[in-house]
Amino acid sequence: MRKAFLYICLILVCLAIGGFIFKEVMITQTKKHSPQVEEVYKEDGNYITINYSSPYKKGRVIFGNLVPYGHVWRTGANEPTVFNTSTDLEIDGKTLPKGKYTLWTIPESDNWTIIFNKELNDWGVSFGGKASRVIEQDVLKVKVPVEHLSKAVESFLIDVSKGEESKSMFLVFEWDNVRTKLKMKTKE
Numbered sequence: 001m002r003k004a005f006l007y008i009c010l011i012l013v014c015l016a017i018g019g020f021i022f023k024e025v026m027i028t029q030t031k032k033h034s035p036q037v038e039e040v041y042k043e044d045g046n047y048i049t050i051n052y053s054s055p056y057k058k059g060r061v062i063f064g065n066l067v068p069y070g071h072v073w074r075t076g077a078n079e080p081t082v083f084n085t086s087t088d089l090e091i092d093g094k095t096l097p098k099g100k101y102t103l104w105t106i107p108e109s110d111n112w113t114i115i116f117n118k119e120l121n122d123w124g125v126s127f128g129g130k131a132s133r134v135i136e137q138d139v140l141k142v143k144v145p146v147e148h149l150s151k152a153v154e155s156f157l158i159d160v161s162k163g164e165e166s167k168s169m170f171l172v173f174e175w176d177n178v179r180t181k182l183k184m185k186t187k188e
Contacts, residue, residue: 102116
């Protein structure tokens with residue numbers, strides 16, 4: 001009886017170690033194909049950083065296929081995209097308090113819903129392949145129109161660019177033949 005208990009404990013320890021090693025190897029391997037990117041924006045007293053993994057198109061149909069319409073997407077590859085702002089932002093008449101958020105999107109053919117969520121989880125997708133955000137942690141949701149590009153963008157891009165108005169900026173997403181722009185403004 002005691003030997004059986006020791007064997008079971010040994011097997012469980014080996015499985016735990018094996019699972020940890022497998023996870024680390026998978027993360028390392030997937031980042032080869034979807035490199036980690038850090039976008040930094042410093043303007044008008046605001047400091048924004050965005051950390052995401054940038055997958056490639058590789059001849060695939062992205063939106064409506066690889067990234068299905070109407071489903072939550074972790075917005076990039078590997079871990080969820082992390083958006084950090086040093087100041088409160090005004091977005092679509094609402095306030096996004098300064099802090100760190102995960103970015104999620106729901107792509108559609110003519111618009112995207114952009115979601116700022118305060119939970120910072122480690123992977124963002126369950127074993128079934130569905131996004132694993134906690135809806136109750138959503139802080140802000142905004143719909144933005146889609147612009148269809150004439151030339152495809154090979155590598156997924158998230159960028160922050162300065163707006164025309166004082167203290168305004170755009171959060172831009174580009175991939176395949178799609179661009180979306182979310183207008184943001186440093187809160188006075």
